Amino acid sequence: MKHPVDVHVGKRVRHRRWMTGMTQQQLAERVGIKFQQIQKYETGMNRISASRLWDIADALDAPVSFFFEGLDEREPAGQSRSGMPGDIMSDREALELVRSYYAIPENQRRRLFELARVLSDAG
Numbered sequence: 001m002k003h004p005v006d007v008h009v010g011k012r013v014r015h016r017r018w019m020t021g022m023t024q025q026q027l028a029e030r031v032g033i034k035f036q037q038i039q040k041y042e043t044g045m046n047r048i049s050a051s052r053l054w055d056i057a058d059a060l061d062a063p064v065s066f067f068f069e070g071l072d073e074r075e076p077a078g079q080s081r082s083g084m085p086g087d088i089m090s091d092r093e094a095l096e097l098v099r100s101y102y103a104i105p106e107n108q109r110r111r112l113f114e115l116a117r118v119l120s121d122a123g
Contacts, residue, residue: 005071007044009053012067014042016060018095030059 017027017038024042028035031052040046041056048056057064101109 002044003047006047008071009048009067010042010044012069013038013048013056013060015095016062016066017042018092019099020060021099022060027056027059031055 017024024035024038028038031038032055033052037046041048053064053067057067101112104112
């Protein structure tokens, strides 16, 4: 049976890997394991040992504490009080949107942000 902490840490590994644009294969090679093991970690199927988490954090250029962020703040049934999914950054589309947003030049990004703000108020 999957432990909720293992599932949370696995989701954070996947989140950080996506944010860096790294594949499971690339992460596995950096850590010295097979990509199937990364898959099992990311689903929470396998528990990540402290030393392996240290290696993963190093490979993903993140502090170990990153993988535990939000653990105390989890909302029941995966929903936040705002009605948005509790872990929006685990959604691949949301991550791609954020990555694309920051690739836009700053002056255009501000205008896009203002447009999004106006459109969300219109709804």
